[in-house]
Amino acid sequence: xxxxxxxPELIDPVMVAAFEGWNDAGDAASTAVAHLDREWKxxxxxxxxxxxxxxxxxxxxxxxxxxxxxxxxxPTTRLSVVRVGGDKPRDLVLVRGIEPSMRWRSFCNExxxxxHELGVEMVVILGALLGDTPHTRPVPVSGVTxxxxxxxxxxxxxxxxxGPTGIVxxxxxxxxxAGVPAVSLWAAVPHYVSQPPNxxxxxxxxxxxxxxxxxxxxxxxxxxxxxxxxxxVDQLAAEDSEVAEYVQTLEEARxxxxxxxxxxxAIAREFERYLRRRxxxxxxxxxxxxxxxxxxxxxxxxxxxxxxPKPEQPGPEAVPGAEQPxxxxxxxxxxxxxxxxxxxxxxxxxxxxxxxxxPEPPVEGAGGDAEE
Numbered sequence: 001x002x003x004x005x006x007x008p009e010l011i012d013p014v015m016v017a018a019f020e021g022w023n024d025a026g027d028a029a030s031t032a033v034a035h036l037d038r039e040w041k042x043x044x045x046x047x048x049x050x051x052x053x054x055x056x057x058x059x060x061x062x063x064x065x066x067x068x069x070x071x072x073x074x075p076t077t078r079l080s081v082v083r084v085g086g087d088k089p090r091d092l093v094l095v096r097g098i099e100p101s102m103r104w105r106s107f108c109n110e111x112x113x114x115x116h117e118l119g120v121e122m123v124v125i126l127g128a129l130l131g132d133t134p135h136t137r138p139v140p141v142s143g144v145t146x147x148x149x150x151x152x153x154x155x156x157x158x159x160x161x162x163g164p165t166g167i168v169x170x171x172x173x174x175x176x177x178a179g180v181p182a183v184s185l186w187a188a189v190p191h192y193v194s195q196p197p198n199x200x201x202x203x204x205x206x207x208x209x210x211x212x213x214x215x216x217x218x219x220x221x222x223x224x225x226x227x228x229x230x231x232x233v234d235q236l237a238a239e240d241s242e243v244a245e246y247v248q249t250l251e252e253a254r255x256x257x258x259x260x261x262x263x264x265x266a267i268a269r270e271f272e273r274y275l276r277r278r279x280x281x282x283x284x285x286x287x288x289x290x291x292x293x294x295x296x297x298x299x300x301x302x303x304x305x306x307x308x309p310k311p312e313q314p315g316p317e318a319v320p321g322a323e324q325p326x327x328x329x330x331x332x333x334x335x336x337x338x339x340x341x342x343x344x345x346x347x348x349x350x351x352x353x354x355x356x357x358x359p360e361p362p363v364e365g366a367g368g369d370a371e372e
Contacts, residue, residue: 004117007045007081010091014213015115017095018126019077023168025189026198028128032205033096039218042080042094048110050074055101077107079114084215092215093118099167107167108174115180123175123182124212126205127168128198131188134250135233139204140188143212146176154212156183185209192246193233199225 016036018029036042050056059075077097084090093115100107115123133140143156151158161169168184175182185208187201203222210217237243 004045004114007118008083010081010093010118011083011089013081013091013093013118013120015093015095015111015118015120015123016126016209017111017123017171019097019099019167021099021166023099023127023129023166025128025130025187026194026201027196028187028189028198028201028205029126030096031197031199031202032126032209033094035202035206035220035222036082036092036217037080037094037096039220040082040084040092042082042092044078044080046079046114048077048097048107050076053077053100053103053107054098058101059098077111079111081118086216088214090213090215093120104167104170105174108171111171112174112178112180115175116178120180122213123171123180124209125168125171125182125184126187126209127184128187128189128201128205130191130194132250132253133188133190134247134254135190135193135200135230135237136247136251137254139201141204141208142186142188143183143208144186145181145183146172147181150181150183154183159184183212185212190250192243193236197229199229202226 016033018024018033020027020030024030050061054075056075061072061074063070063072065071075098077095077100080094080096082092082094084092095111114120131140143154144159145151145154145156146159148158150156172182172184185205187205189198189201199222203219203226206217206219206222237247
């Protein structure tokens with residue numbers, strides 16, 4: 001039995017989870033949960049034992065100095081609780097961590113034990129994937145569930161995916177078998193600009209989460225950050241005619257595919273969100289983010305020209321809910337010789353097999369442990 005001393009009785013609690021790694025293209029999902037934790041001042045009440053679930057050669061602990069004293073931070077998954085006031089108060093249990101390297105079934109059972117003890121009514125898992133989507137268009141966000149009744153009542157897709165999966169898919173199925181309603185929300189990140197951060201994808205996930213759970217989420221400076229991000233990518237794309245032509249091709253394909261989706265229901269949903277945000281004192285903060293770091297495009301070493309990188313594993317055209325391949329390793333990743341044995345900072349997935357597919361990537365390194 002889990003003892004939760006100091007945690008107050010929660011009001012209609014919803015668990016919102018995101019995991020760094022393969023299911024987190026552009027760090028969009030983990031950043032969304034971090035935003036909720038920061039804006040609502042979450043209080044950590046539990047952390048899973050890192051020894052049970054992580055390979056420290058894949059996810060390295062870090063050393064830091066605290067007033068001259070050396071301390072170690074271990075990779076783990078932490079749970080915090082936020083109290084959301086207002087006319088219809090509702091509490092959130094935030095789960096933020098790294099995709100585990102092993103013992104996935106025990107990992108999910110431990111999270112479900114917390115959910116049961118706290119009286120969680122629904123679990124929402126956030127994810128992000130790489131897709132053939134242009135950065136100039138709204139970020140597609142797919143909502144999928146394994147529960148047919150939940151799919152009908154909440155206007156979600158019932159997943160029909162078959163194939164390798166990640167911790168998001170495992171946790172969703174564990175919730176379904178435990179009788180806990182569970183939903184996965186997936187944002188599609190342009191594969192040609194996959195490096196984090198991606199505030200536009202984070203913003204899209206939070207907007208969809210807001211609609212799903214009926215809570216008004218303070219967005220802070222995220223809208224301005226998203227506009228600055230898109231402006232920066234626009235400028236980079238304009239510098240190379242091949243990149244600009246490729247983006248235009250994606251735009252035309254997207255517009256053609258989504259023309260039937262411009263329904264009255266979709267327009268009404270956007271108008272309702274607009275009205276909610278017109279209340280006094282709720283506008284975004286004044287800050288505007290600035291871009292920095294290397295170009296998000298791959299550079300041709302022979303010609304020096306930039307061009308959009310294609311997914312590593314070829315497949316059919318990506319759709320919302322699609323899986324994508326691992327992106328190139330980030331500059332701050334562990335040396336390859338030491339990181340062998342599993343993906344430490346991957347953020348993509350293989351393209352989907354069809355509409356409504358669960359957007360789950362294959363599991364490398366940790367996959368064998370998932371079936372332990």
